[in-house]
Amino acid sequence: MNQQFINQVEVLSHLQMSIKLVPGFNRAFAFFHHPIYKEIKAIKLSNSDKKLRIVDTHNLSSDINKLRQSEIKIEWVEEDDIPFEIVSKSTNIQKEVFDEYKHYILLIRIVNKWDNKSDLLYIYFKPNASNFGLKKLDNNFNTEHKSIISSFIKRSFDIYHQQRSEFEEVNNQLRNDNNILGSQLKKLKIESQVREKKVKSQLEKYIYHLLQNEAEKLNLHLQLTQEAQDYIQNFDGELSQLEDAAKSSISMAYRVQNTIEGGLLKVEDYYLKPFFNKEKETSVNTGIEAIEDSRYIKTIQMLNRLENAANKVQSNGANLSGSNIGQAMPSPISAPAISDALKKHKKKIQSLCEKYPDEWTLIRRSFRPVINILSA
Numbered sequence: 001m002n003q004q005f006i007n008q009v010e011v012l013s014h015l016q017m018s019i020k021l022v023p024g025f026n027r028a029f030a031f032f033h034h035p036i037y038k039e040i041k042a043i044k045l046s047n048s049d050k051k052l053r054i055v056d057t058h059n060l061s062s063d064i065n066k067l068r069q070s071e072i073k074i075e076w077v078e079e080d081d082i083p084f085e086i087v088s089k090s091t092n093i094q095k096e097v098f099d100e101y102k103h104y105i106l107l108i109r110i111v112n113k114w115d116n117k118s119d120l121l122y123i124y125f126k127p128n129a130s131n132f133g134l135k136k137l138d139n140n141f142n143t144e145h146k147s148i149i150s151s152f153i154k155r156s157f158d159i160y161h162q163q164r165s166e167f168e169e170v171n172n173q174l175r176n177d178n179n180i181l182g183s184q185l186k187k188l189k190i191e192s193q194v195r196e197k198k199v200k201s202q203l204e205k206y207i208y209h210l211l212q213n214e215a216e217k218l219n220l221h222l223q224l225t226q227e228a229q230d231y232i233q234n235f236d237g238e239l240s241q242l243e244d245a246a247k248s249s250i251s252m253a254y255r256v257q258n259t260i261e262g263g264l265l266k267v268e269d270y271y272l273k274p275f276f277n278k279e280k281e282t283s284v285n286t287g288i289e290a291i292e293d294s295r296y297i298k299t300i301q302m303l304n305r306l307e308n309a310a311n312k313v314q315s316n317g318a319n320l321s322g323s324n325i326g327q328a329m330p331s332p333i334s335a336p337a338i339s340d341a342l343k344k345h346k347k348k349i350q351s352l353c354e355k356y357p358d359e360w361t362l363i364r365r366s367f368r369p370v371i372n373i374l375s376a
Helices: 003-008 010-021 061-068 143-217 226-233 239-257 294-315 322-327 335-344 346-355 361-366 368-375
Strands: 025-033 040-046 052-055 074-078 104-111 118-125 221-224 264-267
Touching: 003 010, 010 025, 010 040, 010 052, 010 104, 010 118, 010 143, 025 061, 040 061, 061 118, 074 143, 104 143, 143 221, 143 226, 143 239, 221 226, 239 264, 294 322, 294 346, 294 361, 322 335, 335 346, 335 368, 346 368, 361 368
Parallel strands: 221 264
Antiparallel strands: 025 040, 025 118, 040 052, 074 104, 104 118
């Protein structure tokens, strides 16, 4: 039987828990109004197999409905007083007898939320009632004992039901909170996407404006190819370099095309890429300082500064000359000063470049003073 359905029908959840909550439990029957079939159904739970089983009510609807109308919430009944017969659905044996012992049976009525009548829970106890401090239920089992035991059992069910209701309430609240949070996150995501599109649109217009201004300074008419427009649309690089990038891009396109004054300057994406670098500028920091002898630290730092400066010069489309690299240094220096520093560190540069062949690749490949030292 579906657990979700059991949880919805209170008498069935009580039936399921009775084997754990009721001392001396033998077996139990639950009679309830089915919310879908609109008729009386019965479920059995036995201590022997601990499984919920459907049983036939065998034309008992009228008798059960009379019992469901009673306002007595809990009462003791004897087997002979129960006005119904049970037919086992699996064995089809009429009038199932629970065992040969005389039983006391506790009847608990639980309100059905679908028809507002009481569903019935019959609980049968074992003859050995040591859990209640008695050897047998029929030994000195008087009205006072019954009252104490029924109150104890009802209280156990009430506590269980209260805890389950509180848990369901908290669970429902959490589910509602999650739904609210989910809706808010979805809304924020949509708003963020809208803002991002607006920002990208404004940025695209701004870059086009910068390029247009640079072209007008040269008395040229700007034309962006589709590839160039796509590149600008996807730009996510450093904003601080946009003006310089626009100027360098237009200058390169002008030099290459040698456009006459008043002519059309066609800008391809490859004029933009060297300057509108989509990757944010990062400094070379090899981390070698941490593992090398302290005698090599200054040499390593010098090579790192030269590599960073060379990357910056190349991104601007300029030649990797000593003068250009010197001006691109954090503290600009002259080309002769670079040559003197390299000569001073010649042996260490050779040793480091041999030991770390994958470092400072740009200046080793394209900066003549370093190439000369390594080839000496």
